[in-house]
Amino acid sequence: MTKPTLLLLFLATHLPAQTKQLIDLLITGGTAVTMNPARDIQENAAVAIQGDTILAIGPQTELTKRYQPKQTIDAEGKLILPGLINGHTHVPMTLLRGLHDDVTLHDWLYKYIFPAEAKNVTEDFVRWGTRLAAAEQIRGGVTTFADMYYFENAVAEETKAAGMRGVLGETWIDFPAPDNKTEAEMSAYTEKFLKRWQGDPLIQAAVAPHSIYTCSQKTLQDAAALARKYHAPILIHTAEMKKELDDSLKQNGMSPVQYLDKIGILGPDVISAHCIFVDDADRKTLAQRQVGCVHNPSSNMMLASGVSPVAEMRAAGIAVGLGTDGPAGSNNDLDLMEEMDLTAKLAKISKMDPLAMNAKAVVEMATIEGARAVHLEKEIGSLEPGKKADLILIDLDKPNAVPIYDIYAALAYALKGSDVRTVIIGGKVVMRDRKLLTINEPEVLAKAREYKTSIAKSLDMH
Amino acid sequence: MTKPTLLLLFLATHLPAQTKQLIDLLITGGTAVTMNPARDIQENAAVAIQGDTILAIGPQTELTKRYQPKQTIDAEGKLILPGLINGHTHVPMTLLRGLHDDVTLHDWLYKYIFPAEAKNVTEDFVRWGTRLAAAEQIRGGVTTFADMYYFENAVAEETKAAGMRGVLGETWIDFPAPDNKTEAEMSAYTEKFLKRWQGDPLIQAAVAPHSIYTCSQKTLQDAAALARKYHAPILIHTAEMKKELDDSLKQNGMSPVQYLDKIGILGPDVISAHCIFVDDADRKTLAQRQVGCVHNPSSNMMLASGVSPVAEMRAAGIAVGLGTDGPAGSNNDLDLMEEMDLTAKLAKISKMDPLAMNAKAVVEMATIEGARAVHLEKEIGSLEPGKKADLILIDLDKPNAVPIYDIYAALAYALKGSDVRTVIIGGKVVMRDRKLLTINEPEVLAKAREYKTSIAKSLDMH
Numbered sequence A, B: 001m002t003k004p005t006l007l008l009l010f011l012a013t014h015l016p017a018q019t020k021q022l023i024d025l026l027i028t029g030g031t032a033v034t035m036n037p038a039r040d041i042q043e044n045a046a047v048a049i050q051g052d053t054i055l056a057i058g059p060q061t062e063l064t065k066r067y068q069p070k071q072t073i074d075a076e077g078k079l080i081l082p083g084l085i086n087g088h089t090h091v092p093m094t095l096l097r098g099l100h101d102d103v104t105l106h107d108w109l110y111k112y113i114f115p116a117e118a119k120n121v122t123e124d125f126v127r128w129g130t131r132l133a134a135a136e137q138i139r140g141g142v143t144t145f146a147d148m149y150y151f152e153n154a155v156a157e158e159t160k161a162a163g164m165r166g167v168l169g170e171t172w173i174d175f176p177a178p179d180n181k182t183e184a185e186m187s188a189y190t191e192k193f194l195k196r197w198q199g200d201p202l203i204q205a206a207v208a209p210h211s212i213y214t215c216s217q218k219t220l221q222d223a224a225a226l227a228r229k230y231h232a233p234i235l236i237h238t239a240e241m242k243k244e245l246d247d248s249l250k251q252n253g254m255s256p257v258q259y260l261d262k263i264g265i266l267g268p269d270v271i272s273a274h275c276i277f278v279d280d281a282d283r284k285t286l287a288q289r290q291v292g293c294v295h296n297p298s299s300n301m302m303l304a305s306g307v308s309p310v311a312e313m314r315a316a317g318i319a320v321g322l323g324t325d326g327p328a329g330s331n332n333d334l335d336l337m338e339e340m341d342l343t344a345k346l347a348k349i350s351k352m353d354p355l356a357m358n359a360k361a362v363v364e365m366a367t368i369e370g371a372r373a374v375h376l377e378k379e380i381g382s383l384e385p386g387k388k389a390d391l392i393l394i395d396l397d398k399p400n401a402v403p404i405y406d407i408y409a410a411l412a413y414a415l416k417g418s419d420v421r422t423v424i425i426g427g428k429v430v431m432r433d434r435k436l437l438t439i440n441e442p443e444v445l446a447k448a449r450e451y452k453t454s455i456a457k458s459l460d461m462h
Helices: A003-014 A060-066 A091-096 A105-120 A123-139 A152-161 A183-196 A217-229 A242-252 A256-262 A280-288 A297-302 A310-315 A336-351 A359-366 A368-373 A407-414 A441-458 B003-014 B060-066 B091-096 B105-120 B123-139 B152-161 B183-196 B217-229 B242-252 B256-262 B280-288 B297-302 B310-315 B336-351 B359-366 B368-373 B407-414 B441-458
Strands: A021-033 A041-050 A053-059 A067-074 A079-082 A084-089 A142-149 A165-172 A203-209 A234-238 A270-274 A292-295 A320-322 A391-394 A420-425 A428-432 B021-033 B041-050 B053-059 B067-074 B079-082 B084-089 B142-149 B165-172 B203-209 B234-238 B270-274 B292-295 B320-322 B391-394 B420-425 B428-432
Touching: A021 A060, A021 A391, A021 A407, A041 A060, A053 A060, A060 A067, A067 A428, A079 A407, A084 A270, A084 A292, A084 A320, A084 A336, A084 A368, A091 A105, A091 A123, A091 A142, A091 A441, A105 A441, A123 A142, A123 A152, A123 A428, A123 A441, A142 A152, A142 A234, A142 A420, A152 A165, A152 A183, A152 A203, A165 A183, A165 A217, A165 A234, A183 A203, A183 A217, A203 A217, A217 A234, A234 A256, A242 A256, A256 A280, A280 A310, A292 A368, A297 A336, A297 B336, A310 A320, A310 A336, A310 A359, A320 A336, A320 A359, A320 A368, A336 A359, A336 A407, A336 B297, A336 B336, A359 A368, A359 A407, B021 B060, B021 B391, B021 B407, B041 B060, B053 B060, B060 B067, B079 B407, B084 B270, B084 B292, B084 B320, B084 B336, B084 B368, B091 B105, B091 B123, B091 B142, B091 B441, B105 B441, B123 B142, B123 B152, B123 B428, B123 B441, B142 B152, B142 B234, B142 B420, B152 B165, B152 B183, B152 B203, B165 B183, B165 B217, B165 B234, B183 B203, B183 B217, B203 B217, B217 B234, B234 B256, B242 B256, B256 B280, B280 B310, B292 B368, B297 B336, B310 B320, B310 B336, B310 B359, B320 B336, B320 B359, B320 B368, B336 B359, B336 B407, B359 B368, B359 B407
Parallel strands: A021 A067, A021 A079, A084 A142, A142 A165, A165 A203, A203 A234, A234 A270, A270 A292, A292 A320, B021 B067, B021 B079, B084 B142, B142 B165, B165 B203, B203 B234, B234 B270, B270 B292, B292 B320
Antiparallel strands: A021 A041, A041 A053, A079 A391, A391 A420, A420 A428, B021 B041, B041 B053, B079 B391, B391 B420, B420 B428
């Protein structure tokens, strides 16, 4: 080596700290699965984080020269991924996890879930259920979730306390809900809720008219109008049941999607869950209106609802994300990596075609396409400078992770939620080496077990 | 309390050790999901183990009075289950995990797997692949697996070294295999293999004629005759592809099952993997011949092979177990708890009936029915005195495990392989608190990564 080269090398490795830019956090040495538009996978990468934002992503050797981090996390031998996005769930229902599975949807709803909710759902229930769900989701690499439930302001407070990102919709439904008994009450509660969270960096308050089969046209339109007044997203179950389709054809003379479009609900602020019974024309409408759709394979299989035409929706240009649905009777967990695996396998078997859906597609649906589906693609879903620093480190030191011929295949089919080692949301480390830092887990588990005892008693179970 | 009562109490709790029976191991304080004929679930249970056998199972308070254990494992707050049984796999293929997924079965076999195997499968490959698979399976609660591959004697040696139980079949196939190039070689290798393992407490050497579409009638019959000479099980892929059915109808004038029956293969020593294309008459035959069948939902979905009529097979009285199949391109892991979840969900969605299969059924298939399917129901599959001490402890201190309204539902739908905490096989602790005690895991992972590099090179991948 020449002397000038040696001098440059010396300078490069010994530059005094003050000439480097001081930053909050540097993740070093992992394989970054960026999910950026080029779908770059960078080995020996580093991610520089300042505040809640990704400042830079690039070769570790470069970034360590450029930045002086207050905190460093070593990702050597691990994958660095954008945080996973659970596009549809009902988090407080974790407290009803596994309450009467293996029954028909009708019995499940009318014999078990609605009575259980009527007797047990309080603001306190919602808080503990949300904490339990946050613990489970963080452990499984979920950093953002879209929720529909009651007392959604309490869901928002607990989501923020857990350091998670949420698109959280207060439910509107045409029967007395556990929180609000009339539309006037729903409207007042929701407006206060929307105002309260405006501008919050983690929480997007939203309005969630439940579905066309539980809401009148007026309820749907009033809910949408209120949402739009505050530029809030609209969350709705869409074409999730055969009966919903049949009834809509009979009552409205058109499919659920066409009906929602006709009455002015659909738009680029809508997140439609399930979308099972959507034909060609419906898919064209959903694409034109830029509705985000969320596929829930576990739930659709467990309730035998049907198979959503995911590949066709994607081909039509619709953003399709993945969701777990609620964890009671229709899943029973909040494991988004399992939904990735199921999405590919369900598509293949239902079309009898092993090429129907590939591993990369389902990783997209859990990350960048999921972000598009919940209309947050400018903020999250990929590792790119300027985006929120929501990222997860995945351990590759387990037998199921070895060997890896293709990273997307490993993520889709072999890696598990339990392989997620460290989770960062908005630049804040919320799980480190599988230790939750924002949730008192033993307390949450104990309280959930207490709730189980009282809920079982209220339903005369033993 | 009266004085005599107090005296009795004192005696009961202070009996000198020598009046208690000395035993090797006592598991105390868990909830035992026995899978015995009454399907008893015992809370605050204990399991007494002597040598490789379960001596007693009952209330902890009683067993602690009766036995003086050399070693105790505290299962307080955990589930105690019979070890899970993986009824069909090809363990060395872990080294090919994820090698070209999302392709057609034909391309996968002929472009990737067969060339990869021809170039790479040696006895050394088989040893390291088996070690990797043993590590993964123990971590996921599998204590027994049924395998079909090449160099099966090496599989057996490594399985025994890992302390696992195996029904291990040397493959017979009508083309030059990586180990044996002719039927004479296959026969000689297999006979030596069968002799070598006779009477082994963990290993059941078996013969595995691959399938009717890769073996002539003579190969099938010779393999079966050799197996029966040594009272060894016969493992075979059965009715796993539509093409196999169509070809059999054309060439043999009957279905694969009827053909196998006609040529004398079927019997109470046969383990048939997949069984997708089995009609009413086939199911009757399989039941009459007491063939064990193994359902592989992940593989069948991923390769889009079809949906096995599991409920109908069970209704016909057939023992149906669960298998992962090989971990390359057709799964890609060895996670039997995932197969339980998939079995129920696939049955529900494929029949559009949420009652098609319940949680208890899939837990049975992973334990006692799986034992029946591999013809080891007298030895394993349930927690009963006299059976082998193959059992697993499952942690309930994770968010996904809380709350539990129904233990079978939790096992089928919410608990994960990673929740398995401790694994005991034949009385020997092989994993304790997620630490593998019989396998040098870092060495195995490193070697598997090395193999990946050379395999990728041999296939001109990068």
